[in-house]
Amino acid sequence: MTQIASEVLVQRLIAWGVDTVYGLPGDGINGIMEGLRRHADRIKFVLVHHEEAAAFMAVGHAKSTGRIGVCLATSGPGGIHLLNGLYDAKLDHQPVLAITGMQETSVLGTAYQQEVRLDQVFADVAEYNLVVDNPAQLPGVVDLAIRTAYARRGVAHLTVPNDVQVADADADPYQHMGPGAPPRTAPIYLAPPGVPRAEDLRAAAEVLDAGERVAILAGAGALHARREVLAVADVLGAPVIKTLPGKAVIPDDSPYAVGGIGLLGTRPGEDLVEDCDTLLMVGTNFPYTKHLPEPGKVRVVQLEADPARAGARLPTEVPMIGDAKEGLAALLPLLTRKHDRGHLEKYQKAMDGWRRRMADLESPRRDPIAPQYLVACVDRAASDDAILTCDSGTIATWAARHWTIRGDRGFYLSGNLASMAPGLPYAIAMQHAHPDRQVIAFVGDGGFAMLMAEFLTAARYGLPITVVVNNNGSLGQILWEQMVLGFPEHGVRFGAPASDFSGWARSCGGYGRKVTDPGELAGAVAEALAHPGPALLDVDVDPNEPPMPGKVEYQQAKKFAQAFLRGQPNKAAIATTLFKDRISHLGH
Template sequence: MARIASESLIERLAAWGVDTVFGLPGDGINGIMEGLRRHQDKVRFLLVHHEEAAAFMATGHAKATGRIGVCLATSGPGGVHLLNGLYDAKLDHVPVLAITGMQETSVLGTGYQQEVHLERLYEDVTVYNEMIYNPVQLPALVDIAIRTAYARRGVAHLTVPNDIQVAPADADPWEHVAPARPPETAPVYLKPPARPREADLEQAAAVLNSAERPAMLVGAGALHAREEVIATAERLGAPVIKTLPGKAVIPDDSPYTTGGIGLLGTRPSEELVDDVDVLFMVGTNFPYTKHLPPPGKVKVVQLEVDPSRAGVRIPTDVPVIGDAKEGLRALLPLLTPHDHVHLQKYQEKMRSWRSNMEALENPKRDPIAPQYLMSVIDDLATDDAILTCDSGTIATWAARHWTIRGNRGFYLSGNLATMAPGLPYAVAMQHAFPGRQVIAFVGDGGFAMLMAEFLTAAQHNLPIKVVINDNNSLGQILWEQMVLGYPEHGVRFNEPWPDFSVWARACHGFGAKVTRAADLTAAVSEALAHDGPALVDVNVDPNEPPMPGKVTYQQAKKFTEAFLRGQPHKASIATTLFKDRIQQMGD
């Protein structure tokens, strides 16, 4: 058979070390599918059930491995479906390559069926975005796309018209200019220097050494720098606040951490932000500025790999550009040891906070407390388990009751905060790490959006575990409405409550429905021990509030106003709040 242009595309992906493409075929990419078929020994096509899930899988793969994730969709609606997952990659700064089909070049501009100019649609989401007009472009443009995705930590996109896909790989119809051809050697991405400039390190050290009440705020950019973060915290006597995407930077039982920040964070972290005189931000561009110190109140040092993000969130006295691990290694010899009086103050606060959280993990509650559900998963999971999570109240329960210890991982949609990635993330990460336990902790709302991907897991023999925090509602929106002072509206689904365990069994996986706390441990244990995909659907208390670590007067005022204006479930909510308070006091 004659070698077609799509083979050139797939061969170049393989040269970059790409071993999997997540996608859904269609008539707009039949040529690319043929290229994949001819080179299936080099690059595997993982067939999914929705293109949005394919993009989430590529994003999850990139987050967990650090290597580029690749997704494939047909022209028109298939390419449109990719967008939500691609925005997740864009906003969380991970390298992803999206490949889409396009109508034949001879009909472009005629309003042909499914003619959506994806290269225009993708302008906002991409760091590199090109249509292929000539087969000989492909190797060079694949190289540029992947290098750009790595360098700019974002989404690259190539769209290939149908006639180009199946044209001879070396066809060059016009031959006006010699085509750009990459060298025959394996392509590489040369990372920019990771060590910050010496002058910047010295300025940063001067500010940090002057601190009396320092704190560190670490994010996903420091996930590979655990030892260096701990060593810096020890040297400075600085408590460490973790962003939610950076939850796995250091263990949750570390004596240096005060846990998370923001609405899903801890009270000690909120109090610490109000107490510091120097804030050291490492590997984070934390977007929720209302949870950071007021501008000008504290001195700020920021170690950030991307120069465009330094100083974006809060005025920064010393921006230091470099990799978190290399930057901290270079900085440590310049730091003078501090006493731990300030740190010890927050260690005591964390002991109290952890005691309060443990009190909410009550197995005697009816309906089941979501805190207890998360604690059961936490107790039974392995020390190298990966937990994926959706957005919503489940993110609160995971943030506070999923304990990072050993080599555990934690992934969710950070800045986009979209629903539905938890399940596709789990599929991609189980594929990337077949020897590790991968658990998707998702809500009923998010699971219902892309539940077909549980079938994907079964069909690809991926033994993911799915635990559904089923409150038959859109729980986070319910509480957000109330904090605005409005009674809830349109956030609870009608009866009957779903039973997703039936779907799991229909997919030839393990499925269990739990409505009583007494049955929970056995069901989760059986699911984790099952040698294939497993799902446990757990009915939890829909009236359990994801309360912020520190309730402000304004939040309490608006919450009260919602009650006074006719909150329809105020009796149940009040009862739940009363139980929470009693348990934290010790029942």
């Protein structure tokens, strides 16, 4: 059988260590699908129900393994559907390769059916972006696309016209000299960016040694550097703030952990930002500058892998370019141990109080079920190496505060894009990549409904993910954001009939259970986690539980009150929930 050009594409992916492609077939990629079929013994095609989910799965694969994720979509609308997931990769700096189809080269430019210039559509999202118009290009451009995705931590895109896909693999109408065998140095693209310059390390040590109230802000770029972050925190007597994508950098019960900052953060984390005189930023380019120290009031040292991001958020006295793990290891022997632990002990005491407040909100006696109690039940029942994926919205607040990082636990969500709906596709890809680990998707009813067909994907492949739906019958985060702007809620509650996704799970061949009674919740969580296949727990929670920021500002409280005065339709129920929260806190 004659080898077709698509086989060259597939073989090159295999040479780079790609073992899975997530996608949805279409007539624009039939040639590529044939290439995958011919090499199905070495590379797996995972069939999804929506291309957006395929892109999210590729991102989830990249986030949890560090290796490139690959997604595939047909021409026109199929390729367009990839975009949201690809922007998640772009904004969270994950290596992803998107492969799409295109009409035959002979009809391009003739307004042919589904003719969309996907290379132009992808121009903003992709670091490498090419229409392949000659089979001889394929080995070399696949290499370049993957190298670029790794090197620039972003998206690469190849779109291949139908006639090129099925052309003879040796066809070269333009008589080019094609590249040879794939490089043997492929692992170099997985290597970290290395150790910062010696003079930068010395300058950083001088600034940190001079600080009296040092804080560390650690992000996703430091997820592999837990030991080093803790060692530096110990020497400096520095409390550690974690960004939400960097939640798993250090354990939540560490004596150095003060939680996060921002709307989903903790009160001690917010106080520390205003109190520190020196800030060490490691593996983060935290975008919400209003929650960072006021420029000029603190001395800043940043350890960042990308020179373009160093110093982008705050005036930075010492920007160090390098890997978080290697950089901190090199910095550590240059630091002088701080023997005064008063600064650290102040925030340890504050965190003890914060943890008690969060535990109060996890009461099993509250009815309707408190979302905090739902996450607490999942947290207590899950294994010490469980992976939790999360959607955006109020659920991110509950997960940030009540999902405890301990052992080798993981935590993943759409960070900078903050997209709805990645929780389920992330979980599918991560369960596929880590078959021996427990993978839990914590999602809202709004986000789950967007891509709920992918639960059928999990069932088809026998993936034992556990989906926990925090069902408040609304777009909860938007509801509270409207009120914080001073506007009564509008258009954010789904209303009757109340959704019940457990039936959908059972119809897919998985486990499905609806829970409305707080007394049944702990047992139901344990039962779902123990199920050997895909399981879904749909839990009705209090729809009026506010995701209050760790530190309420005067203007926020004022606008909230204005929403009540202007006719907030559910103000009685909201007031009752706030009163219950207050009573819970009075227990300590």
